[in-house]
Amino acid sequence: MTINYASDSLDNVKVQEQMQQIAALNMFQKDGINLYATPVAAQYRSTTIDPLFDNRESAKK
Numbered sequence: 001m002t003i004n005y006a007s008d009s010l011d012n013v014k015v016q017e018q019m020q021q022i023a024a025l026n027m028f029q030k031d032g033i034n035l036y037a038t039p040v041a042a043q044y045r046s047t048t049i050d051p052l053f054d055n056r057e058s059a060k061k
Contacts, residue, residue, distance in 0.1 A: 008044055015042045 010018075019039035028036040 006044075012042075 016039065019042060023034075023036050023039055026034050028034065
């Protein structure tokens with residue numbers, strides 16, 4: 001599950017609590033099986049962009 005608007009200030013306890021609440025909703029079912037019964041892991045990911053060049057600004061002039 002990816003959440004684009006996730007807060008990067010949540011601690012592990014709060015994240016686990018929220019994930020348990022989501023799992024308890026039993027929203028992810030397939031053939032009678034709860035696919036998200038037990039939260040396994042959570043992580044923050046970040047992407048670093050290192051520009052090599054950008055001609056967009058000069059095109060505006």
